Amino acid sequence: MRSRKTLRVIVAANATIVWSGDHWASTKKSDTISCNGLNLWFADLQTAELPSDSAVEFTFFWVEAQRWEGRNWQISIGER
Numbered sequence: 001m002r003s004r005k006t007l008r009v010i011v012a013a014n015a016t017i018v019w020s021g022d023h024w025a026s027t028k029k030s031d032t033i034s035c036n037g038l039n040l041w042f043a044d045l046q047t048a049e050l051p052s053d054s055a056v057e058f059t060f061f062w063v064e065a066q067r068w069e070g071r072n073w074q075i076s077i078g079e080r
């Protein structure tokens with residue numbers, strides 16, 4: 001994704017997104033918000049301050065199922 005942008009994550013169930021912009025040295029948590037009538041949930045990860053040539057890494061904790069996703073996702077940040 002382009003640098004200086006906010007990453008919006010859209011999922012089909014309520015979740016807490018645990019994420020990092022520094023290779024898991026520190027973490028942040030973002031709870032999803034329901035999109036009324038669409039049966040979707042979203043969270044905006046505040047990634048705009050992450051430097052170009054870095055990455056945002058994240059995983060999901062599914063609230064209703066009370067379970068972790070079991071894998072991490074990574075999105076590279078750059079100028080293009």
